[in-house]
Amino acid sequence: MNAIAVQKFGGSSLAEPGQVLRAAGLVRSAHRAGNRTVVCVSARGDTTDRLVAEAGAFGAPDPREADQLLATGETASAATMAMALGSLGVPAVSMTAAQAGIAAAPAGGEMRISGIDTAGIRAALGAGRAVVVAGFQGVDASGATRTLGRGGSDTTAVALAAALGAPRCAIYTDVDGVYTADPRTVPDARAIPRLPLGVMSEMAISGARVLHARAVELAAVHGITITVAAPDSGRPGTVVHGGSTDVLEGTGFAVAVTHTPRVARILLQGPGGPLTGVLAGVLAERRIPLEPVGWTSGAAGSEFAVRAEHLPAAEEALREAAAHTRLTYAVDASAGQVSLVGVGLLNRPEYTGRILRALEERGIPAEWALTTQSRASVLVPAESVGRAAAAVHEEFGLARPDASPAGAAT
Numbered sequence: 001m002n003a004i005a006v007q008k009f010g011g012s013s014l015a016e017p018g019q020v021l022r023a024a025g026l027v028r029s030a031h032r033a034g035n036r037t038v039v040c041v042s043a044r045g046d047t048t049d050r051l052v053a054e055a056g057a058f059g060a061p062d063p064r065e066a067d068q069l070l071a072t073g074e075t076a077s078a079a080t081m082a083m084a085l086g087s088l089g090v091p092a093v094s095m096t097a098a099q100a101g102i103a104a105a106p107a108g109g110e111m112r113i114s115g116i117d118t119a120g121i122r123a124a125l126g127a128g129r130a131v132v133v134a135g136f137q138g139v140d141a142s143g144a145t146r147t148l149g150r151g152g153s154d155t156t157a158v159a160l161a162a163a164l165g166a167p168r169c170a171i172y173t174d175v176d177g178v179y180t181a182d183p184r185t186v187p188d189a190r191a192i193p194r195l196p197l198g199v200m201s202e203m204a205i206s207g208a209r210v211l212h213a214r215a216v217e218l219a220a221v222h223g224i225t226i227t228v229a230a231p232d233s234g235r236p237g238t239v240v241h242g243g244s245t246d247v248l249e250g251t252g253f254a255v256a257v258t259h260t261p262r263v264a265r266i267l268l269q270g271p272g273g274p275l276t277g278v279l280a281g282v283l284a285e286r287r288i289p290l291e292p293v294g295w296t297s298g299a300a301g302s303e304f305a306v307r308a309e310h311l312p313a314a315e316e317a318l319r320e321a322a323a324h325t326r327l328t329y330a331v332d333a334s335a336g337q338v339s340l341v342g343v344g345l346l347n348r349p350e351y352t353g354r355i356l357r358a359l360e361e362r363g364i365p366a367e368w369a370l371t372t373q374s375r376a377s378v379l380v381p382a383e384s385v386g387r388a389a390a391a392v393h394e395e396f397g398l399a400r401p402d403a404s405p406a407g408a409a410t
């Protein structure tokens with residue numbers, strides 16, 4: 001039986017018709033090499049942003065209807081890719097989530113892929129066709145098409161690889177690999193040739209949007225190797241692999257800097273203990289990810305933070321908790337977060353000090369700092385996030401090709 005190749009193309013690498021044809025050319029190469037070929041596509045260019053704005057034109061939209069609208073971007077993109085493949089002589093069929101057997105179910109406040117019935121995909125592959133699946137979609141129990149969160153097509157691609165038993169998933173995007181920082185923010189960032197999934201997971205969750213965090217988690221669970229590359233660069237990109245970093249655990253090393261442009265700090269006041277318990281419960285019910293500023297408690301109150309996009313849901317949770325307690329709260333959405341991601345960071349206690357000094361030297365006030373073995377995060381004023389990311393990147397010499405042994409970790 002021929003191997004199954006899973007390739008995913010992000011919206012930024014499908015924006016123009018010429019880009020769609022270039023992507024189709026890569027699929028043709030895999031197909032002609034004898035692979036059974038599965039392609040996962042995102043909505044082209046800024047389609048999803050446009051659809052989000054359209055949905056918002058009618059006030060707070062019903063989530064089901066907003067999803068039905070948002071998913072049309074990927075449906076259109078899949079049909080376009082299938083036509084491009086046809087024009088290159090590759091027999092291809094496009095599939096929506098419903099046609100590809102992708103089921104989704106709520107997990108707290110978000111939708112997740114809950115299963116894939118691959119019969120339809122396998123039948124089309126068996127007939128010698130390339131199958132183009134619309135990413136970012138899943139069908140819920142009621143038959144509605146739901147979406148998997150911004151950036152969710154990466155997760156569709158990795159879930160397809162897992163369901164089809166493919167050991168690898170190629171993600172094509174507008175950068176030629178995972179970099180030591182977002183290259184749009186830190187221009188001297190460099191591509192990392194090999195990266196353990198654990199480090200990538202921490203990078204994705206702390207703001208490196210090049211891979212969807214859930215996709216990295218799924219790859220780790222199913223032992224799938226992800227490659228990240230640009231379709232037209234001719235460079236090999238980054239291999240995100242399941243190898244261990246144990247040998248480096250005692251050493252400590254810095255791999256990359258990530259950033260979140262805006263986070264909201266929430267200061268709570270009211271009676272202590274049980275208060276935070278109630279609130280933590282309602283935040284968890286809504287699956288609102290908390291940023292690692294933790295909970296602090298004291299005379300001034302307790303504090304935690306969430307990414308800005310989760311603030312509306314967090315405020316809803318706060319109002320609900322306030323109804324059961326004597327809670328009052330204040331929101332400060334003027335911060336951003338910068339993180340150094342790596343391995344064994346606590347084995348190098350000087351790292352946190354180096355981050356804080358590098359920021360101080362540039363006149364950037366650090367408002368909060370927290371270090372774990374895999375990440376050191378600070379909050380800084382939102383307008384300084386880019387400069388702060390560049391400062392930490394420079395402090396740890398990440399622009400140098402020999403800066404970290406991440407490439408050696410297997």
Ligand SMILES: Nc1ncnc2c1ncn2[C@@H]1O[C@H](COP(=O)(O)OP(=O)(O)O)[C@@H](O)[C@H]1O
Pocket residue numbers: 009010011012013042151172173174175177178179180181182183184207208209210211256
């Ligand atoms: N560490 C990083 N390495 C590479 N790219 C990053 C990193 N952090 C953030 N990015 C950003 O991720 C973008 C790619 O993700 P995205 O825009 O979602 O692409 P796609 O549409 O292909 O899914 C890049 O253009 C880059 O600006």
Ligand SMILES: N[C@@H](CC(=O)OP(=O)(O)O)C(=O)O
Pocket residue numbers: 009010011012042043048049073135136149150151152153154
């Ligand atoms: N189109 C969706 C899903 C997605 O994964 O997109 P991309 O692969 O272009 O980041 C979004 O913009 O969020």
